[in-house]
Amino acid sequence: MRLLLVEDDKLLGQSMVSSLGHHGYTVDWVEKGTIVTSALKTDDFTAVILDLTLPDIDGLKVLRDIRKNGFKLPVMILTARDDIRDRVQGLDGGADDYLGKPFALEELLARLRVLIRRQSGCAEEIIQVGQLSLSLSKHIVLYNDQPLKLTGHEFKILTSLMTNAGRVLSKEQLQQSLHGWGEGSSDNAIEVHIHNLRRKAPDVIIKNIRGVGYVLQK
Template sequence: MRLLLVEDDQMLGESIVESLSRHGYTVDWLQLGKPVELALHSEEFLAVILDLTLPDIDGLEVLRQLRHAGHTLPILILTARDDIDDRVKGLDGGADDYLVKPFSLREFLARLRVLIRRVAGNVESTIELNGLKISLVNNHVEYLGLPIKLTKNEFKLLSTLVTKAGRVLSKDKLQQSLHGWDEMASENTIEVHIHNLRKKIDSSFIKNIRGVGYIIEK
């Protein structure tokens, strides 16, 4: 589950990245607003966390540009602007949620889970699909009623496939969900994780579309 954080405050940005990484997310971090659209064109993210007070461009303008360009992924505004007019502008401008600093980490994570559930078409904090149950609250996984123990990267990969169920995801896209811009991975990382997931869940649960990628069917 890969997120794009747009935040110019160094200490806060580091804290958010560390907290999200600890909870199973892959996070790429920009400290300027202008590169955001290029990042979304070249990479695939599950959601954007967007500050409004950026050094190069106002966050509301970033939001307007993204929606005008047709980007539909969830956007959570995270800002110190607590005026009601700013909230209204943000939400009417296309943001899916608006959270004011300082904020509770628990609330922040809960709001992110809501956005991710919307992407997956679920209203509950547990996603159920073909006998699989994934809790977005505590990263607990069950298959046919039995608990499954996954590594951090196995959980990230499985969550990405489940939230995009019905879509074929290329190896490159899956690689992006596991590793941010500053991380290195071996060429066969995805194949190894898919192999392990099939052993732990079911050999036919994740299907390989030869030459295209992998899919979990709805």
């Protein structure tokens, strides 16, 4: 799960990258709003965390540009501007959630999980696909009701496949769920992780659509 963080406070930005990374997210961080839409056009993100008070452009304008360009991914506003008018403008402008600063990390994580579940069409905390059950809050996967031992990268790939079950994800999209900007990976890394997932959960069907990508069958 890859997040785009738009935050001009360096200390807060660094802290959020570290904290969210510790909880299984890949986070790319920008400090200016004018590069957000170009970043979304270039890379594949699960959600955006957007501050409203930015040095170059108002965050509400960034939000409008995101929606005007047709991006439907969840956007969470995270700002010290906690006036009711700002909340209404943010939510009416296309934001999916609004969290004021200061905030508790636990609440931010919980709200992100809600947005991701909603995006995958699942209202419950547990995402179920066949014999697989995924808990975003506990960071575990059950296979036939037994804990599935996965590496960090295997968990991220399986999470991407489960939250997009039935939808083909390209190799590049899966790579982007693992690595942020400036982080490299070998060309065959995805194939290796998919092979390991198939070996650990042999009854789960992860199809390779030649020349397109991978899909987890519902």
